[in-house]
Each structure stands twice: as structure tokens, then as C-alpha cells.
Amino acid sequence: MTNMTAKSQSTSRIVIGLICAVAAIALVAGTWFVAQYFQSPAQREASAEPPPPGPVVVAVKRGDLLExxxxxxxxVKEEAAAIAIPLGAETEIVTGLGTRIGDSLAPGAVVTWVNGRPIFAIVGAFPLYRNLVLGDSGPDMEMLQEALNGLGCDIAVDGSFGGATAACVTSLYRNVASEPSMRTVETAPEASASVAGAADLVQPIPPKQEIQIRSADFLVFPSLPKQVVSVPPIGTKLSTENAKVDVAGxxxxxxxxxxxxxxxxxxxxxxxxxxxxxxxxxxxxxxxxxxxGEDSSDADSTQASxxxxxxxxxxxxxxxxxxxxxxxxxxxxxxLSEPITDTLLVPQRAVAAGSDGRTSVLVQTSGGGFEQVAVEELGCTQGMCAIEGAGLEEGSLVRVDR
CATH class of the missing domain: 2.40.30.170 (Efflux pump adaptor protein, beta barrel domain)
Structure with missing residues (x-):
């Protein structure tokens, strides 16, 4: 009886073990089956095949192109400086006060009066080095035109002394109850038509007066306004030692x-x-x-280059x-360059140049295709370009992978 009971218990343990093994196998198989058919979005995305390559586009933006x-x-506080008053060949006498010590000297102001003529303060890079007459051209004329425009004139800065510049200069003098310098221009006489075989009659033509700009009438400052520290008093006979105006920033x-x-x-x-x-x-x-104060001899070869x-x-x-x-x-x-403001901006890679030198971009259409649009490249810096073109607007999609 005892042996029968032991065998029965042993058989029961074997059966229970088999059942547990079968259950475990079924659980693993079920988990695998569920995992195959029930995946998270991240799992499905990770196991998905990569999409076929397509065009890369970016949106056109509106803004400023800056470098x-x-x-x-x-x-630093600006220091005092001495500006020389130009001297001519004749005796130069201070005949009137244009500014006084402590005054603020602005562009276009009369610094002083010399021999009855006003000496105007203007801003420029160098003193005027010659008298200018109609038809003259050069960097001195261009600098003077820029200074005159700063005083309210509206003339072309082309470096050529023409009628518009002459009118502006005349107005500058008349605003201080003076007149510009004039020069006499001789004109060749003309021959009249012969009358009944008589000798030609020569008709003299009177000389004409023509405006000129005296270099000595303009005192050029690197910048204005300045404060007047000293100026020669009335009656001063000007020389190389005292012909100067001291100013401070x-x-x-x-x-x-x-x-x-x-x-x-x-x-x-x-x-x-x-x-x-x-x-x-x-x-x-x-x-x-x-x-x-730099000692270039101490610089190494890299710095020297x-x-x-x-x-x-x-x-x-x-x-x-x-x-x-x-x-x-x-x-x-x-x-570092002139800013281009309120313009359309695209990556530089979006702009292509044809064999004819014309530039264009590929703009995506509503159907998903691309249309070539001609554009004008206004400037590029740091990988961005400012452009303009008909039919192109902010938000348009342009291709950058061509």
C-alpha cells in the first residue's frame, strides 16, 4: 500500500511539472505573438523602411541682410586741436568776428571774417588745395559737394563744378550778406559778315564775370560741431604763427x-x-x-605675415x-557692408546661376512640382542671400538641394 502511494505522488509531480512547462511555453509564444501584432508608434517607426529621398525646401523669409x-x-573725451586758417599771397587782416570763444561751431557757420570775406566751417577729410572754377573736377570738388549737401543743398556729388553747385555756393554767401568770388573771363572777338565785299568787321565782346570758389574761404574740420577755444581778434594781421582757430570736442x-x-x-x-x-x-x-608703440621685430613669423x-x-x-x-x-x-533692409532672404544654396549669368530659384508649386523663377541677387553674406523677383513672396518654398 505504501509503495502504491509513493508511486502516485511521484506521478502527480511529473504531471504538474509538465503542465507548468507547457504553460510557460504557451505564455512565451503568446507574448511573442502579441508583440508581433501590437507595437507602439515608436516601435513601428523604428522598424519601418526609410522613405525614398525627396526634394529639400525652405521657406522664403523677409528681413534684413546684415554683415x-x-x-x-x-x-574718450575729445581733445583740443588747432585748425590753420588758409593764407593767400596778399596781406590778411581779421575784419570781423564770426564766432566767439566758447561758441559751438557748426557746419556752415562763419568762423571769422578776413579782408571782408567770410571763412566758412565745413566738414571734410582734407583742406581745399586750389581755387575752383566752372568745369573743374576732382576729389576736392566732390568733398565740397558732400559738405554743401550736409548744409541743405541737393546737388549731385559727381566731383564736377557745374551750375547747380554754383547756385548752392552763391546761396551760402548771400545767407551771410556776402557774395561769392568772381573772375573775369575774356571772350574772343567775333567777325561780322562781309558787306558788299568790304573787309570783315571784328566785333569786340565784353568780358564776362564767372563764379569761382576760393579755397581760402573754407576752413575744413574733420568733424563738427566743435567748441571754439581761441580765435584771432579783429585787427590781427595773420601769419603762419597766429592764423589758426583752436577748437575742442x-x-x-x-x-x-x-x-x-x-x-x-x-x-x-x-x-x-x-x-x-x-x-x-x-x-x-x-x-x-x-x-x-609696437615692436615689429618681436613678432614671430606667423604674426609678421x-x-x-x-x-x-x-x-x-x-x-x-x-x-x-x-x-x-x-x-x-x-x-561691414551696407545693410539691405526689408528684403526677401533665402539660403545661398537656393540661388543658381545659368550660363548666361542670370540667377534663379526653384519655387514649389501647389501641385508639388517646381517652377524656375528668375531673381535678382542683391547681396549675399554668411550663407544667406537677399533677392527679389516677380511672383516670389514671403512663405514661398524654394529648393536648396539642387
């Missing part, structure tokens, strides 16, 4: 040392923005000067920089 760089500049200028790699792209007159203490002011380059650093001087545009900036470091953002 900027930044540098730190030191704000009215505000703050900025000086920044920039590396040669950046300096090569800078020029006088280039615009920038100065940021300090949360305020932003427009400035422009007044001068670009070499760095003094690079362009030398320069000191860039900035002046404010249309106002003054805060006095509180004096001695402080401020951030200057330079426009």
Missing part, C-alpha cells in the same frame, strides 16, 4: 584697436552702433590710425554720446 562684427571700444569719441584681418574691410564713414549702459547710439568711423592692427576712431552721428561713458568700455557693432 556685422563687434569690438570693444574705449570712450564737445563730447565723447570712441577708440577701438582691431586686428588687421578686420581692419582690411573698414573705411572712413562706415556706420556702426555703440551700446553702453543699456543705450544704443549710431556712430561712424572718423579715422583709421596705425597702432603706435598678418596685417597689423589699427586704432579705429568713431564719432557720433546726429548727436552726442553720454558724458557718463568717458573712460568706459562700450560695445561697437560694425556694419
Amino acid at each position: 556685422n562684427t563687434t569690438t570693444m571700444a574705449r570712450a 564737445l563730447g565723447i569719441s570712441l577708440e577701438a584697436e582691431v586686428p588687421g584681418s578686420v581692419a582690411s574691410g573698414l573705411s572712413v564713414g562706415m556706420t556702426a552702433e555703440a551700446t553702453g549702459e543699456g543705450e544704443v547710439f549710431p556712430v561712424r568711423i572718423l579715422a583709421i590710425n596705425p597702432v603706435t 598678418q596685417a597689423p592692427s589699427v586704432v579705429v576712431v568713431f564719432e557720433p552721428v546726429g548727436g552726442q554720446l553720454p558724458e557718463a561713458w568717458a573712460g568706459q568700455q562700450v560695445l561697437v557693432t560694425l556694419n
Whole structure:
């Protein structure tokens, strides 16, 4: 009886073990089956075949195309400077006061009166070096035209002395109850027609008066306004020693040392923005000067192959920089090229040039295809281009993988 019971218990354990094994196999198989037919979105995406390659497009944007760089500049108080009054061959006597000590000297103001003639203050890069007559042209004429436009004239800055420039100069003198200098121009006589075989009669033509611009009538300053520190008093006989006007800056200028790699792209007159203490002011380059005190003999071969650093001087545009900036470091953002504002922008890779030199972009149509649209490339920088073209607008999709 005991042996029968033991055998029965052993058989029961075997059966239970087989049942558990079968159940385990069924559970694994069921889990695998469920996993094959019930997958998460991430699992299905991971196991999906990659889509066939298609065109890559980007949307056209509207904005400004800027090429900027930044540098730190030191704000310094402008120092006094002496500006020489041009002297002619004749005796020069101060006959009237144009400005007084302490006055603010603005462009177009009369600095002083010499021999009864006004001496005007203008802004320029160099003194006028000759008298100018109608028909003359050159950089001095171009500089004067720019200065005259700054005084309210509207003339072409073409470097040629024509009628419009003459009218503007005449108005400048008459505004201070004076007249421009004139010169006498001799005219060749004309022969009249012969009468009944008589000898030709020569008819004299009277000389005519023609405007000229005297270089001695214009005192050129690198920038204005300035404060008058000293000016020769009435009655002074001018000489090389006393023919000068001492002026001091009215505000703050900025000086920044920039590396040669950046300096090569800078020029006088280039615009920038100065940021300090949360305020932003427009400035422009007044001068670009070499760095003094450098010992080039100590430079290694790599440095010697690079362009030398320069000191860039900035002046404010249309106002003054805060006095509180004096001695402080401020951030200057330079426009390395003329900004193109409110324009359509696309990646440079979207613009293609044909064999005829014309440029175009591929614009996606509503049906998914592409249409070639001719565009004008206004400028490119840092991988972006400013363009314009008929039928192209903000939000259009252009192809960049061709």
C-alpha cells in the first residue's frame, strides 16, 4: 500500500511539472505573438523602411541682410586741436568776428571774417588745395559737394563744378550778406559778315564775370560741431604763427584697436552702433590710425605675415554720446557692408546661376512640382542671400538641394 502511494505522488509531480512547462511555453509564444501584432508608434517607426529621398525646401523669409562684427571700444573725451586758417599771397587782416570763444561751431557757420570775406566751417577729410572754377573736377570738388549737401543743398556729388553747385555756393554767401568770388573771363572777338565785299568787321565782346570758389574761404574740420577755444581778434594781421582757430570736442569719441584681418574691410564713414549702459547710439568711423608703440621685430613669423592692427576712431552721428561713458568700455557693432533692409532672404544654396549669368530659384508649386523663377541677387553674406523677383513672396518654398 505504501509503495502504491509513493508511486502516485511521484506521478502527480511529473504531471504538474509538465503542465507548468507547457504553460510557460504557451505564455512565451503568446507574448511573442502579441508583440508581433501590437507595437507602439515608436516601435513601428523604428522598424519601418526609410522613405525614398525627396526634394529639400525652405521657406522664403523677409528681413534684413546684415554683415556685422563687434569690438570693444574705449570712450574718450575729445581733445583740443588747432585748425590753420588758409593764407593767400596778399596781406590778411581779421575784419570781423564770426564766432566767439566758447561758441559751438557748426557746419556752415562763419568762423571769422578776413579782408571782408567770410571763412566758412565745413566738414571734410582734407583742406581745399586750389581755387575752383566752372568745369573743374576732382576729389576736392566732390568733398565740397558732400559738405554743401550736409548744409541743405541737393546737388549731385559727381566731383564736377557745374551750375547747380554754383547756385548752392552763391546761396551760402548771400545767407551771410556776402557774395561769392568772381573772375573775369575774356571772350574772343567775333567777325561780322562781309558787306558788299568790304573787309570783315571784328566785333569786340565784353568780358564776362564767372563764379569761382576760393579755397581760402573754407576752413575744413574733420568733424563738427566743435567748441571754439581761441580765435584771432579783429585787427590781427595773420601769419603762419597766429592764423589758426583752436577748437575742442564737445563730447565723447570712441577708440577701438582691431586686428588687421578686420581692419582690411573698414573705411572712413562706415556706420556702426555703440551700446553702453543699456543705450544704443549710431556712430561712424572718423579715422583709421596705425597702432603706435609696437615692436615689429618681436613678432614671430606667423604674426609678421598678418596685417597689423589699427586704432579705429568713431564719432557720433546726429548727436552726442553720454558724458557718463568717458573712460568706459562700450560695445561697437560694425556694419561691414551696407545693410539691405526689408528684403526677401533665402539660403545661398537656393540661388543658381545659368550660363548666361542670370540667377534663379526653384519655387514649389501647389501641385508639388517646381517652377524656375528668375531673381535678382542683391547681396549675399554668411550663407544667406537677399533677392527679389516677380511672383516670389514671403512663405514661398524654394529648393536648396539642387
